[in-house]
Amino acid sequence: MYYDVIIIGAGPAGISAALTCQRNGLKVIVITRKATNRDVKESVCYSLHPGVEVLFSRLGIISVLNKSTISRYSKIVVNGKSNTLGNRNEKWSGFHVCRSKFYNELQRCLELHSIPLYKKSLKRSDIIITEDSVSICLSKSSHLNATYCLDCSGKSRILSHQSSFHSMYYSVPLYCWSGTQRNRSINDRFDSRGRLSIDGSFITWQAQHSRGIDTYLRITKCKDLLKHDINQGKYFGIELDSVYNVTWRLLRPTVGKNYMFAGDAAALIDPGAGQGVMNAMITGSVAAKHLYLCMQQHSQAELYKFEYDRWLMNYFESKVEILQREYLNLGFNVTMPVYA
Numbered sequence: 001m002y003y004d005v006i007i008i009g010a011g012p013a014g015i016s017a018a019l020t021c022q023r024n025g026l027k028v029i030v031i032t033r034k035a036t037n038r039d040v041k042e043s044v045c046y047s048l049h050p051g052v053e054v055l056f057s058r059l060g061i062i063s064v065l066n067k068s069t070i071s072r073y074s075k076i077v078v079n080g081k082s083n084t085l086g087n088r089n090e091k092w093s094g095f096h097v098c099r100s101k102f103y104n105e106l107q108r109c110l111e112l113h114s115i116p117l118y119k120k121s122l123k124r125s126d127i128i129i130t131e132d133s134v135s136i137c138l139s140k141s142s143h144l145n146a147t148y149c150l151d152c153s154g155k156s157r158i159l160s161h162q163s164s165f166h167s168m169y170y171s172v173p174l175y176c177w178s179g180t181q182r183n184r185s186i187n188d189r190f191d192s193r194g195r196l197s198i199d200g201s202f203i204t205w206q207a208q209h210s211r212g213i214d215t216y217l218r219i220t221k222c223k224d225l226l227k228h229d230i231n232q233g234k235y236f237g238i239e240l241d242s243v244y245n246v247t248w249r250l251l252r253p254t255v256g257k258n259y260m261f262a263g264d265a266a267a268l269i270d271p272g273a274g275q276g277v278m279n280a281m282i283t284g285s286v287a288a289k290h291l292y293l294c295m296q297q298h299s300q301a302e303l304y305k306f307e308y309d310r311w312l313m314n315y316f317e318s319k320v321e322i323l324q325r326e327y328l329n330l331g332f333n334v335t336m337p338v339y340a
């Protein structure tokens, strides 16, 4: 079976890329692995930036938000003051979504738009990149072939082992974990504000997503501090193996011979800013548009890939600059020391 584009990963980046490819008339398929225990953990809640609403509407999949939203948050409060963590003019009405429902609904969109989804956990050796095509081995007797491949596999970055890619780091090492906290009385008034607090060791995002239950996300420079959280018993739903390395990083470059990277696979910034899903969807969609241009004008493909890589780098670095400043204002320095 021959496709224009094979997308690896059915997270926000992969889904937004697949829908954009299809809208542009490309023949596309998505390959993703089966849900893990973490994926189906009901209690995990994600806080999404209000900007995602426009993206979902444009892609014609607003039902994903309608079906997975538990509640909305009205603003972010930092040290008692309102903050937008970025653009001062933004009106804040973000979404708290149930993570497992959100991912399920995203994947259901593929079915609704008749985009094939194949479930397999790919190994690096399953992917063969040649001069002018990509071949993916599904089983001993079955292969998929395509002109291009888009790696939206999140932190796995499965295609980054194909050539001499490297990560550029933009922050000191940062680690995060998330879960729930039941420290409110069920009779308390619903507080729709999200709170970001910073002490010397932690950035903590905390927000009430349903009556009596808060969701939280903790970011720290020292991952051993998770043990402190577990011992304290104040935060629930965490295990020692659920620490994620969220050091800000950008893949260099974000394009290869006949493949590209989008979402966390291309660029990752800590999720304390609540923009992970939004960034993944934007980069997935922009990557797909560039793949379309590459398909339309083969002779100009190198130029379009270069254009995408530059765009992504500028987009990422502008986010880094804003967030670095915000965190510094709050007393949490994430910048890497410069040695003379």
Ligand SMILES: Cc1cc2nc3c(=O)[nH]c(=O)nc-3n(C[C@H](O)[C@H](O)[C@H](O)COP(=O)(O)OP(=O)(O)OC[C@H]3O[C@@H](n4cnc5c(N)ncnc54)[C@H](O)[C@@H]3O)c2cc1C
Pocket: 008, 009, 010, 011, 012, 013, 014, 031, 032, 033, 034, 045, 046, 047, 048, 049, 120, 121, 122, 123, 152, 153, 154, 155, 156, 158, 176, 177, 178, 217, 244, 262, 263, 264, 265, 271, 274, 275, 276, 277, 278, 280
């Ligand atoms: C603890 C934690 C909490 C977070 N909270 C928030 C939040 O509240 N709000 C927010 O906006 N962001 C949050 N984020 C960030 C957000 O999860 C990511 O930025 C976003 O999911 C990136 O989307 P993606 O599509 O690039 O990758 P992912 O969502 O990671 O999707 C990658 C996909 O690729 C598939 N895949 C991976 N490897 C393979 C393989 N070998 N073969 C086949 N398929 C593969 C996976 O199964 C998955 O479907 C959080 C992150 C963490 C770690």
